[in-house]
Amino acid sequence: MSEHSKSKPGPPIVGVSKNIERVRELIEHVASTGLNTVVFGESGVGKEVVAQNLYQKSPRLGKPFIKINCAALPEGLLESELFGYERGAFTGAEQKKKGKFQLAHSGVLLLDEIGDMSLPLQAKLLHVLQSGGEFSPLGSEKEVKADTWVIAATNHDLQKDIEEGKFREDLYYRLNIIKIYLAPLRERPEDIPPLIDFYVKEYAAMLNNRRVEKPSADVIERMCAYSWPGNVRELQNVLKRMLVLGDCNQIIDELFNNEKAPQNGENSDSGADHHASLSTIIDLGGKNSPDNQSFSLKSAKKKAVEMVEREIISHVLGKTDWNRSKASKILKISYKTLLYKISDLGILPPEK
Numbered sequence: 001m002s003e004h005s006k007s008k009p010g011p012p013i014v015g016v017s018k019n020i021e022r023v024r025e026l027i028e029h030v031a032s033t034g035l036n037t038v039v040f041g042e043s044g045v046g047k048e049v050v051a052q053n054l055y056q057k058s059p060r061l062g063k064p065f066i067k068i069n070c071a072a073l074p075e076g077l078l079e080s081e082l083f084g085y086e087r088g089a090f091t092g093a094e095q096k097k098k099g100k101f102q103l104a105h106s107g108v109l110l111l112d113e114i115g116d117m118s119l120p121l122q123a124k125l126l127h128v129l130q131s132g133g134e135f136s137p138l139g140s141e142k143e144v145k146a147d148t149w150v151i152a153a154t155n156h157d158l159q160k161d162i163e164e165g166k167f168r169e170d171l172y173y174r175l176n177i178i179k180i181y182l183a184p185l186r187e188r189p190e191d192i193p194p195l196i197d198f199y200v201k202e203y204a205a206m207l208n209n210r211r212v213e214k215p216s217a218d219v220i221e222r223m224c225a226y227s228w229p230g231n232v233r234e235l236q237n238v239l240k241r242m243l244v245l246g247d248c249n250q251i252i253d254e255l256f257n258n259e260k261a262p263q264n265g266e267n268s269d270s271g272a273d274h275h276a277s278l279s280t281i282i283d284l285g286g287k288n289s290p291d292n293q294s295f296s297l298k299s300a301k302k303k304a305v306e307m308v309e310r311e312i313i314s315h316v317l318g319k320t321d322w323n324r325s326k327a328s329k330i331l332k333i334s335y336k337t338l339l340y341k342i343s344d345l346g347i348l349p350p351e352k
């Protein structure tokens with residue numbers, strides 16, 4: 001999804017864990033209130049789905065639901081996207097433009113990655129919330145008023161950000177009237193089988209009802225034992241791969257192998273490590289070795305590219321303290337592509 005877009009209706013919240021049951025309960029209670037809410041949880045865990053479900057169960061359904069990703073835009077651009085501007089407000093402002101706050105009037109504004117918002121913009125947001133939705137678009141003297149339900153989402157520990165002076169405490173208390181926490185998938189493996197069921201049906205329809213085989217009970221058991229660093233988003237990617245390519249066990253073997261691979265720029269420059277990498281790629285003596293019929297240069301090349309990508313991305317994430325917005329700029333790939341690659345390549349955040 002682009003960094004600021006209208007959202008399509010979200011899926012139901014699938015899961016049977018205590019955490020998901022509690023989240024469903026909270027949604028039922030909160031949806032009709034319009035109280036400022038923050039959804040916390042790791043990347044890919046379902047924060048946007050929760051925001052969409054809040055909206056769908058609220059009296060605001062049918063009004064706009066607008067999402068903006070605070071990490072994906074530089075400060076100035078984020079400000080003008082949020083609050084709009086008058087013609088001539090800055091170089092290049094040829095037309096007056098409404099901001100997302102105003103466009104979401106009578107509906108919902110999802111501020112995704114709120115933890116990445118700059119301090120000056122946090123101050124402006126606080127002012128808007130305190131004044132009941134009043135603000136001036138850039139270059140305008142006049143105040144506009146928007147009745148917008150603000151839902152924020154973050155994978156940061158905002159309490160820690162407050163201690164480190166990166167997040168305003170007053171804004172935290174203003175936003176965080178209702179707090180919804182989504183646990184990582186590895187802490188609620190009982191949700192994995194129902195998620196698999198749900199998405200196998202969904203993808204079968206997407207693949208033109210081509211006959212797709214649901215992973216076997218053994219495969220599902222192995223999937224429940226994996227740590228899913230990219231959470232539900234990673235599970236979706238793996239399922240798609242399984243449904244299209246088959247050979248579920250090999251796909252899971254790769255997941256577990258990647259789980260053990262060096263992470264976050266750990267040095268692997270020694271000759272021995274290079275040899276280890278090469279043997280992982282061509283699986284010397286194993287199923288995918290050149291001596292085996294299933295070996296191909298193409299598949300070995302794909303593995304090699306993935307390995308190099310994993311090492312470079314891990315290194316840059318390590319250097320930027322896992323600030324994915326900064327990392328995507330250094331890597332010169334979009335934020336969304338970086339999230340996809342983190343999940344797809346199974347890159348794990350450092351242990352705290």
Ligand SMILES: Nc1ncnc2c1ncn2[C@@H]1O[C@H](COP(=O)(O)OP(=O)(O)OP(=O)(O)O)[C@@H](O)[C@H]1O
Pocket residue numbers: 011012013014015041042043044045046047048049050112153155232233236339
């Ligand atoms: N409980 C769930 N039931 C059904 N689908 C889910 C569930 N949780 C997550 N998903 C799906 O997983 C994908 C990732 O979820 P989502 O985008 O909501 O995560 P997120 O926490 O907002 O991630 P990010 O922090 O990276 O933006 C989406 O396609 C979403 O529909």
